[in-house]
Amino acid sequence: MTIFETTINSITDLDKEAMEKAKQRQDILIKPLGSLGKLEDITIRLAGIYGEYLFDTSKKAVIAFAADHGVYEEGVAPHPQEITRIQIPNFVKGITGVGALARFAGADIYGVDVGIKYDKELEGVTNRKIRQGTSNMAKGPAMSREEAIKSIEIGIEETSKLIDAGYKVIGIGEMGIANTTPTSAIISVMGSYEPIEVTGIGAGLNSEGVIKKAKVIENAINLNKPDINDPIDVLSKVGGFEIGAMVGAILCCSSRKIPVVLDGFISYSSAILAIKLNPKSKEYMIPSHFSAEPASNKAFSLLGLEPMLQMDMRLGEGSGAALCFNIIEAANFAYNNMSTFEEAGFSV
Ligand SMILES: O=C(O)c1ccc[n+]([C@@H]2O[C@H](COP(=O)([O-])O)[C@@H](O)[C@H]2O)c1
Numbered sequence: 001m002t003i004f005e006t007t008i009n010s011i012t013d014l015d016k017e018a019m020e021k022a023k024q025r026q027d028i029l030i031k032p033l034g035s036l037g038k039l040e041d042i043t044i045r046l047a048g049i050y051g052e053y054l055f056d057t058s059k060k061a062v063i064a065f066a067a068d069h070g071v072y073e074e075g076v077a078p079h080p081q082e083i084t085r086i087q088i089p090n091f092v093k094g095i096t097g098v099g100a101l102a103r104f105a106g107a108d109i110y111g112v113d114v115g116i117k118y119d120k121e122l123e124g125v126t127n128r129k130i131r132q133g134t135s136n137m138a139k140g141p142a143m144s145r146e147e148a149i150k151s152i153e154i155g156i157e158e159t160s161k162l163i164d165a166g167y168k169v170i171g172i173g174e175m176g177i178a179n180t181t182p183t184s185a186i187i188s189v190m191g192s193y194e195p196i197e198v199t200g201i202g203a204g205l206n207s208e209g210v211i212k213k214a215k216v217i218e219n220a221i222n223l224n225k226p227d228i229n230d231p232i233d234v235l236s237k238v239g240g241f242e243i244g245a246m247v248g249a250i251l252c253c254s255s256r257k258i259p260v261v262l263d264g265f266i267s268y269s270s271a272i273l274a275i276k277l278n279p280k281s282k283e284y285m286i287p288s289h290f291s292a293e294p295a296s297n298k299a300f301s302l303l304g305l306e307p308m309l310q311m312d313m314r315l316g317e318g319s320g321a322a323l324c325f326n327i328i329e330a331a332n333f334a335y336n337n338m339s340t341f342e343e344a345g346f347s348v
């Protein structure tokens, strides 16, 4: 079996016994039952993921995958393509949005080049380049089926290294000028939405630009005819290398019982594909925030998940995941450090 098949086949259900024990502990802490709301839910879910009712969430990392997109040449993005290669080393230096937010949360950040349009090594970035950007999906498939599986396998392998190194919480991020175009295409296909319903400004298009972008997406879908029942077909025809790598990161975390914190709009498309590959992977996902891209509500209804925060963020990079690390840690700290009624001398 390939690493792709082994990973998909080794995802199991959450540990119900550990979840029950976590719920019992939450219920004896000095507070009205359920009053910490989602903070309680997070700890119960983490117990189910780790398979133990007490756990350490302090070692955290964001893994960000970067790639370029052939569809950029259709004029679907407002910024120069070079920003992909300029920005990803800055993630690792800690000076971008995700870099700063990860540092604030005490998390490490890793960058992986899965397909940047550049022929040199990038400082501090792991080189797993498949090729220098996808093909233009407006003219044919973005990548081959083999490349789509390869992108997922790179995500699995690079995430696995972090889990081997002891990371207990993994956030996923990305960098790829034009990547909201494949993202909207995937959400359009997987949710049977009209492209215009799921297309937004990305990093800052004007309203004419959005209409043109939706048209490019519509044409690409009509030309390539991705099969809604085959997530690899969808990824290969209208996806991106970093989107595939995030699918791999999600599947890897799920198979190795590590929570995977989703980020913004682009990560939603990876999560949708991962769930289609194995619905159990959803249990391991912690959605962080609700991206300001207009199709976020549609993406979340496809995912069947509810984000923790609505901050009007649309940066990507893994910034929302890094921000939510603070909430996860706060939830776990309260769960570990609050007194029980009995310890505090209450008799109820
Ligand atoms: O995470 C989000 O919700 C999000 C929404 C819009 C844009 N982005 C970021 O902006 C880039 C893609 O935007 P665009 O307009 O070039 O397709 C890419 O590098 C993403 O990280 C991210």
Ligand SMILES: Cc1cc2nc[nH]c2cc1C
Binding pocket: 079, 083, 087, 175, 176, 203, 315, 316, 317
């Ligand atoms: C500067 C810049 C930073 C980004 N980070 C993620 N997408 C981005 C797009 C731009 C343009």
